[in-house]
Amino acid sequence: MQYNFNDIEAKWQKYWAENQTFKASNTSDKPKYYVLDMFPYPSGAGLHVGHPLGYIASDIYARYQRHKGFNVLHPQGYDSFGLPAEQYAIQTGQHPAITTETNIKTYRRQLDQIGFSFDWSREVRTSNPEYYKWTQWIFIQLFESYYCNDDNKAKDISELISIFSSEGNTNVNVACDDDIETFSAEAWNGKNSEAQQEILLKYRLTYLAETEVNWCPALGTVLANDEIVNGVSERGGHPVVRKKMTQWSMRISAYAERLLQGLENIDWTDSLKETQRNWIGKSVGATVSFNVKEHDENIEVFTTRPDTIFGVSFMTLAPEHELVSKLTTVAQKEAVNAYIEKSAKRSERDRMADVKTISGVFTGAYAEHPFTKEPIQIWIGDYVLASYGTGAVMAVPCGDQRDYDFATHFEIEIPNIFEGVDISNEAFTGKDNVKIANSDFLNGMNYKKASKRAIYDLEQLGQGEGKTNYRLRDAVFSRQRYWGEPFPVYYVNGMPQMIAAQHLPIKLPEVEKYLPTEEGEPPLGRADVWAWDTESNTVVSNDKINNTTIHQLELNTMPGWAGSSWYFFHYMEEANRDGVFASEDALKYWENVDLYIGGAEHATGHLLYSRFWVKLLKDRGFVNVEEPFKKLINQGMILGTSAFVVEALYEGKSLNVYESYNLIEGPNYITSESPKWNELREIYRSKGLEEEDFSKVTNRLIHCDVSFVNASDELDIDAFKNWRAEFKDAIFLRDQDGVFKVKREVEKMSKSKYNVVNPDQIVADYGADSLRLYEMFLGPLEQYKPWNTAGISGVHSFLKKLWKLYVDDTGLKVNDAEPTKDNLKTLHKTIKKVQEDIENFSFNTSVSTFMIAVNELGAQKCTSKDILEPLLVLISPYAPHIAEELYSKLGNTVSISTTAFPTFDASHLVESSKNYPISFNGKMRFTLELPMDMSKEDIEKTVLAHEKTIAQLEGRTPKKVIVVPGKIVNIVG
RNA sequence: GCUGAAGUGGUGGAAUUGGUAGACACGUUGGACUUAAAAUCCAAUGUCCCUUGGGACGUACGGGUUCAAGUCCCGUCUUCAGUACCA
Known part of the structure; x- marks a missing residue:
């Protein structure tokens, strides 16, 4: 009987499907185990052999856990909103829902044939209205929440409203925008509804605000920070520019500390945790306020080294800093403006790339040191970033290399405030094992003590306080695209209103084209039926908009990460998926994901946003867990082995002649003495080259499809000739032994490299x-x-x-x-x-x-x-x-x-004897079978008496004999 | 620059707490079977020296600790990934 794998595999795949072998139950006496893969985006190209790697690993683990007596939840689904389907729609007019459906069918067929033990009855697709109904619902929860710093949790916005109406906002300690004005209860109660709503937006966990965003003109949309790599868009590599736009944002910064602390309790790789820590970017220090001389202004800075306050010899503002124009003296105006103009022209990318050049201009103005009251020069320089901290720094050249370089370059004084440290060549950037000097009341203190004391004294003066800063920025949540979740939002007098949960989902409207409108509005601006009727609670035609009962709906859609930030909960729900995002019982039983497997590229996107949403849902009492993924493994990438054919070129043009790679490199390298030389000469002649031209022939490697190449790197020449028309009449120079070899090289698996294996x-x-x-x-x-x-x-x-x-x-x-x-x-x-x-x-x-x-x-x-x-x-x-x-x-x-x-x-496994390696000075010479229960002494005696030992020693007396029973014998000497 | 991971035969890789380096495969070579091919099976295969027996050298490089180092310590180099004027 043959091993007929095709029949066997089809038979069992059918059996598993028919018997629902891997359907998980929400009621079981067994302990639960939840194994999840990062769900795929169903692309048109289908799967290549690299994609299933993680799925196979998680499937092995899921199946193993079933054998071990666990009730295993191992679901799969599709992250089916996204750019490629929409780009395809723009090109072809095909509705993205149709392409997506086709792609999903391919994925499903490919996944099924690999024999995964997925419970497909729980499949989710983020682009299904039945699913994104709940994405919209979570958005509403975010809108209805604010973050209380005292209790360290999100709460219902109504609690904040009642505080405002009873005591105003002077005593609240909550996460909010920077530009909050304080108001009393009377002032609050006296405001009209719109004014109140405008203020509340500054507190909500998702809020509408004009923000500077990363606009990608080629994609026609804004991008989040994590969607930009090296200054260009992650998808497509298009340039990104800064632009001010009114956008929905997520107040993830409110959760910065919890997102950081939570990392301690999850079993993720160190590199992944480190990446998230860097992204959150916590720094502990103080804000210091410097009064400006001859102005009624002060400059706020953030510093991590308040202990070095007496080392400040100048200040630097970002060129964009709002005070620059106010402070600059008449004499310096021209130079300052020229500098601002110059640095505005440089893109963010140029500024980042060019770290070496030191540039800056003195504003002519002086600040006042909070303690010494000495004047401090105020400079501007583009090494200070407007987007971090306050956009201004107190420069301590003796303790910071950039400040040191700046001071040296512009010949600014560099006071030394470190006891016994030489700063004549470079700044001293350490903070351990050093005492502060020349610093009045801080003299003799170490970093820790001096920082504390400096903050205390600044507080006494009212010119500073301890502060923790985070690099983590709020995440822009609006996309000017079609193929994403619509917001459950309409506008009344410019103020966003949430649609009540019972009317969800708000389905994507039909549009005739998937491009922005001529006015530059997002594609939903093309929809004819996209207005909200507050009486019938339905989406109605735009021409009915009357701004009293029928209003304009939001035109933006949600970003790719919206649907993937909570999908792991929806898998838990079996029966009532329309009624709940996941029922209480299901959430209680399955808790969170025990093992999550996926790519490392999601470190600062999906994996951070999911953690954020889970914390919000927990705070609001919808789930019981603080973290979504207990253990996480990043599978490595499977790379392709590309094949290259050597092409002969004359004066940069192809001769349509191809040579076996062995003739180009290695021992068979072709020379005028080689047996192949005459053949090559004939070929070149036939191409019209003269003898003296031969040396001008160069080679180039071109990708060829890996399916034409066998295991021994030999090319199937006929297949190659039929591949493309231009190869039809190509001439091939083979090796002496009649084969044609290609060069192989490992590269990322991709269509363009012709190395994809299906x-x-x-x-x-x-x-x-x-x-x-x-x-x-x-x-x-x-x-x-x-x-x-x-x-x-x-x-x-x-x-x-x-x-x-x-x-x-x-x-x-x-x-x-x-x-x-x-x-x-x-x-x-x-x-x-x-x-x-x-x-x-x-x-x-x-x-x-x-x-x-x-x-x-x-x-x-x-x-x-x-x-x-x-x-x-x-x-x-x-x-x-x-x-x-x-x-x-x-x-x-x-x-x-x-x-x-x-x-x-x-x-x-108990053995009665062991084949001991016998080493001399650590080098194994022979092995000897000895009983396991033999004593150390007997082993030593037996080994030393052995003829091979005697031969090895050649009459020498061993200095020492090491016997490790069950392991090894080593004779020294 | 900083952070993290890694560097072992022709190739992918293995090696528990320091204890027989190269398991298991691929590839290569030779052989068996066959008219032939495929399939299958057997043997060899780190490098060098050598007649067998064996010997020398070998885990990126240079040191060190140890009876014993791929493994631990110090320094250097290279590769990959992330991050970058973060105050």
Whole structure:
């Protein structure tokens, strides 16, 4: 009987689907375990072999946990709103919903054929109105919330309103905008509704405000900070400019401290936590207020080193700082304006790239030192960023290298306030093991003490206070795009109003084109039916807008991360998905995700926003957990192995002649003495080149499709010729041995590099079990590693060997034979290793372990069911189809997934003897079989008496003999 | 620049608390079977020296600790990732 993997895999995939084998129940006595993959964006290109890597790992873990007696939730879905579908819609007019649906079908087919144990009954799609209804609902909760710093949690905005109406805002300690004016209860109560709403927007956790945003003209939308990489858009690499726009923002900054602290309690990689810590960017210090001489103004700065306050010798403002124009003296006006103009022209990117050049201008104005009252020059310089802190710094050149460089460059005084430190060459930036000097009341104190004291004295003067600053900015939440969640918002007199939850979802309207309007409004501005009727509570035609009962709806849509910030909760809900985002019982049972697997690229986007929304939902009493993902693993990327053909060029133009790579590099390098030389000469002549032109021929490597190349790097020339018209008449110069080799190189897997390997082909040729095993066998999960299809034959022949252990030409070989000691030893060491490996997420080593076990059992001619049946359970998380098939052949009528994981019994591994390595001065020379229970002394005696030992020593007396029982013997001397 | 991770055969990689470096595969070479091919099976395969036996050298590089170092310590180099005038 053959191992007919295609039939077997189809059969079991059908069985699992029909029997709902992997459907999770919300009511179970078993302990729960929630395994989640970052859900995919269904792109038009479908899956390549790199995509399923993480899914295979999580599937192995999910299946293992089922064997271990857990009730496992392992769902899957689609992050189906997004830019590519919309860009495609703009080009073709095809509705994004249609493309998305088609793409999802492809994804589903591809996922199904790999044999994942997903519970598809719980699928979510972020672009389904039934789903985004709840995304809109959460948005409303954010709008209806403010953050109380005293209680460290979000609360209902109505509580804040009642505080305002009873005592005003003078005593509230809550997260809000910077430009808040204080008001009394009377003042509040005297304001009209619009004025009150305007103030409340400054407190809500999602708010509408004119903010400076990252506008990407090519994409026609704004982008969040995490969507910009190196100054260009993450998607497409388009330039981004700063622009002021009225936008919805998320007050994530209110949660900065909790997002930071929460990292302590979750099991994520250090690098990921570190990335989030950097993004949050906490710095502890103080604000200091400097009075400006001859002006009724003061300059606020933030410093992390209040202890160095007496080292201040000048101040620097960002060129954009609002006080610059007020303070600049007449004499300096021209120079200052010229500088401002110059730096405004430089993009943010240029400013960042050019760190070396020191530039700045003196404003002519002076501030006053809060303690010494000495005058301090006020400069402007673009090393100070308007967007961080207060946009101004107190410059302490002796303690900060940038200030030092600036001071040196402009010959500003550099007072030394560190005891016994030489600052003649560079600033002293450390803060440990140094005492403050020349600093009045701070003299002799260390960093900690001096900082405390400085803050205290500043507070006494009313010119400063301790402050913690965060780099984390509020996240812009509006996108000027079509294919995203509509906001449940309409406008009355310019003030946003929420649509009541019972009227959700507000569905995306139809538009005739997916482009912005001529007036520059977002695509929803093209919708004809996009107004809110407050009487019928329905979306109605725009021409009915009367601004009394029928109002304009919001034209922006939500960003990609909205739907993915809470989807893990919706999977928990089975029955009442329309009535709740997840029911109380479901939330209580499943809590949060135990294991989350996905790419590291989401470190500062999805993974931060999800944590933020979960904290908000917890504060408002909707969920019980503080963090969404307990343990998180980033799978590494699978890289492609590109193939290159060597093309001959003359004067930069292709000769349409291609040479085997062996002739270009390596021992067969072609020279005028090579046997191939004459052939090459003929070819060049036929192309009209003269002998003296030959040396001007150069080579270029061009990508060729990897499917034309075999495991030995040989090109299928016919396939290549048929690939593109221009290769039809190409001439190929082969090696001496008649083959044509290509150059291989590892690169990111991508269409443009022609190195994409489609899992469909692998599954058809080798089967899903082979694909699963091979992806794991490639190396550690977290590591980047190249794909090489040739290697899959190893795991495939392993599966064939496994099959043959159970089945031969006549049928089933397995019998009730009593297992031998060796059989049991092989089985139990495999149980032990595989269990350890899975728990350590070391899936690659398990595959080797299976290979060893099958090789050993084959050599032992094992046919015992007591061995071979448990072996199937060990393998089934990795290669579930073959395991199910053989398991049923053994007479079982239930799925192998319901079988308990075999129990490890150490007694089978107890050895009576050990093959000791005998080393001389640490170098192993030979091995010696000795009984396990032999004493140290006896081992030493036996080894020293051995003839090989005597030969090694050549008459020398050993100085020392180290015996580690059960491990090693080392003879020194 | 800073932070983090990594560097082991021709290739992917393995090696528990320091204890036989290179498991398991791929590839390569040779062989068996076959008219032939595929498939399968067997053997060899870190480098160098050498007739077997064996020896020397080997985990990026240079030091060190130790009876013993891929593993621990110090320094250097390289690669990858993140981040960057953050006051």
